[in-house]
Amino acid sequence: WTVPEPPALDPGAEEPKEIAAARKTADKLAAQQAQQSEEGGTP
Secondary structure: OOOOOOOOOOOOOOOOHHHHHHHHHHHHHHHHHHHHHHHOOOO
16 A cells, blocks of 8 residues: 655654653653662672
């Protein structure tokens, strides 16, 4: 099938939900890892 070409990147546009969700998950993981390293635990 054909895939529509992506819209032009608009610097002022809101980021897609998928990216926002992925960023939230990545931030959560990073926070957990930082917490573990502060406690001296092994990953």
